[in-house]
Amino acid sequence: MTPLELFERLEASALGTAIRDSAWLFPAIEAVHLLGLALLGGAVLVVDLRLLGVGLAQRPVAYVARQLTPWLAFAITVMVATGIPLFLSEAVKCFHSEAFRLKMVALALALAFTFGVRNRVAKGQPLPARWNRFVAICSLALWLTVASAGRWIGFS
Amino acid sequence: MSLLSLCEWLARSEWSVALHESLYVYPLVETTHVLSLLLFVGTVVFVDLRLLGWVLRDVPVSEVTARLLPFTVAGFAISVISGALLFYAIPVRTYQSLFFRIKVLMLLAAGVNALLFQRATRRGALAWDRDPTPPRRARVAGAVSLVAWATVIVMGRMIAYNWFDCDRQPQPAFVNWAAGCIPQ
Numbered sequence: 001m002t003p004l005e006l007f008e009r010l011e012a013s014a015l016g017t018a019i020r021d022s023a024w025l026f027p028a029i030e031a032v033h034l035l036g037l038a039l040l041g042g043a044v045l046v047v048d049l050r051l052l053g054v055g056l057a058q059r060p061v062a063y064v065a066r067q068l069t070p071w072l073a074f075a076i077t078v079m080v081a082t083g084i085p086l087f088l089s090e091a092v093k094c095f096h097s098e099a100f101r102l103k104m105v106a107l108a109l110a111l112a113f114t115f116g117v118r119n120r121v122a123k124g125q126p127l128p129a130r131w132n133r134f135v136a137i138c139s140l141a142l143w144l145t146v147a148s149a150g151r152w153i154g155f156s
Numbered sequence: 157m158s159l160l161s162l163c164e165w166l167a168r169s170e171w172s173v174a175l176h177e178s179l180y181v182y183p184l185v186e187t188t189h190v191l192s193l194l195l196f197v198g199t200v201v202f203v204d205l206r207l208l209g210w211v212l213r214d215v216p217v218s219e220v221t222a223r224l225l226p227f228t229v230a231g232f233a234i235s236v237i238s239g240a241l242l243f244y245a246i247p248v249r250t251y252q253s254l255f256f257r258i259k260v261l262m263l264l265a266a267g268v269n270a271l272l273f274q275r276a277t278r279r280g281a282l283a284w285d286r287d288p289t290p291p292r293r294a295r296v297a298g299a300v301s302l303v304a305w306a307t308v309i310v311m312g313r314m315i316a317y318n319w320f321d322c323d324r325q326p327q328p329a330f331v332n333w334a335a336g337c338i339p340q
Contacts, residue, residue, distance in 0.1 A: 027317055031310040034193075038309060041194025042201045049227065056223050059215060067212050071205075147194060151187045 007095040016088035026089055029082050036078035037147060043072035044114070044143050047122060051136035053129060061132065065122035072114070099152035106149060110142035160336065163247035175245040182245055189238040196231025197305050199224045207298030209289030216285045217294070254320040254335045259311035266304035273297040 001009075010016060019025045049055030050064040087094055094100040118139050121127060157165075166172055175182055205211045206220045243250050250256050276293065284290050290298075318324060322337035332339070 023319075027314060031313050034190075034309055034313050035306055037190075038193050038197040038305075039201055040198075042198025045195065045198050045227070046202055046224070054223075055227065056212070056215065056220070058219065058223075063214075064212075068202075071202075071211065144191065144194075147191055148187050151190050152183070155183045 004092075004095055007091040010088055011091035013088055015085055016091065019085055019089035026086065029085050033079060033082040033086060036075050036082060037150075039071065040075035040079060040143075041147070043068050043075050044139060047072075047118070048136040048139050051118075051122065051132040051139075053133070061126065062123045065119055069119060076111075093156070094153065097153055097156045099149045099156055103146055103149035103153065106142055106145040110139070110146050113142055114139060160248070160251060160338075163251040166244060166247040172244050172247065175241065182242075185238050185241045185245075189235060189242060192231050192234035192238060193309065194231075196228055196235050197309065199228045199231065200305060201302065203228070204298040204301045207290055207294045207301075209287075209295065213288035216282075217290060218282055218285050249321065250315065252322045252335050252337060253315050254331060255311045255314040255317075257334065257336075259308050259315070262304050262307045262311065266301060266308065269297060269300045269304060273301075 019029070046055060047061075047065050047068050050057065050059070050061055056064050118135050121132070121135050175185075202211060203221055203224050206213075206215070206217060212220055273294070284294070289295075320327060320331050320335055322332070322335060325332075325337075327335075327337070331337075
């Protein structure tokens with residue numbers, strides 16, 4: 001099976017078809033996807049701002065990261081749970097979309113960086129401020145790419 | 157001059173047409189509008205969650221608001237500027253959009269809620285500042301804020317859908333009244 005055939009089969013799935021056939025399902029799921037984005041944005045930002053030395057700067061980085069991680073995980077769960085049905089409803093369009101491809105690559109990098117690097121840095125031994133700033137800027141750049149490329153899928 | 161004729165006048169302006177028809181500027185402004193939400197609603201959500209006592213419970217409420225609200229305000233400014241440009245690009249249809257009208261009402265509701273809360277806390281000097289779970293009134297203010305901003309986001313997204321547009325008739329009389337449609 002070629003990748004395109006796989007995407008065609010995904011689009012023909014029962015869930016994808018149900019969403020395409022409904023006038024309101026896509027907008028409703030998309031709205032929840034957007035609410036998840038706002039929460040995700042906050043959960044990423046509050047920690048990254050702290051790493052930049054602003055925001056909750058009077059608190060230890062590790063404390064802020066521990067407090068925000070469950071909310072980040074919840075936001076990512078909402079995004080994925082709504083993003084998959086949205087994708088299924090227009091999988092072939094996504095297959096041909098540069099924005100979708102960019103988003104998926106950026107998302108994989110953002111997830112790996114956030115949980116593999118950033119959270120370890122934040123919760124581990126305190127690092128020099130310039131390292132914290134570097135990690136925060138990488139995290140913000142990755143997540144902003146995910147969000148803007150995601151919006152751009154709709155324009156293609 | 158009615159608001160509708162003001163919108164019609166805006167729609168005729170050269171820049172409005174150019175923005176609406178531009179291949180890249182309009183999507184860029186829209187993307188900025190969506191991204192500003194991360195900064196603006198993203199930070200206000202965590203202030204509200206602190207008011208509910210669900211996060212950062214060891215941090216005084218006054219510290220959370222003092223530290224996070226400046227970013228909320230910066231995000232809000234970007235939202236308002238990019239949102240005004242989006243309105244300017246498509247003034248008449250947006251003005252007569254049921255979703256846009258509900259969004260504006262919810263924006264006002266969120267604003268009034270924030271003002272009332274600010275006035276109440278200024279007087280009380282926050283006796284409960286360090287309480288992990290703030291008193292009921294503060295929790296209600298946080299919950300109202302969360303619901304209001306969530307509705308603003310959902311309604312904002314729905315503006316893109318033309319289900320209740322004035323040029324799609326027949327509509328229920330209530331929809332035409334609420335959207336300000338003028339019968340042909």
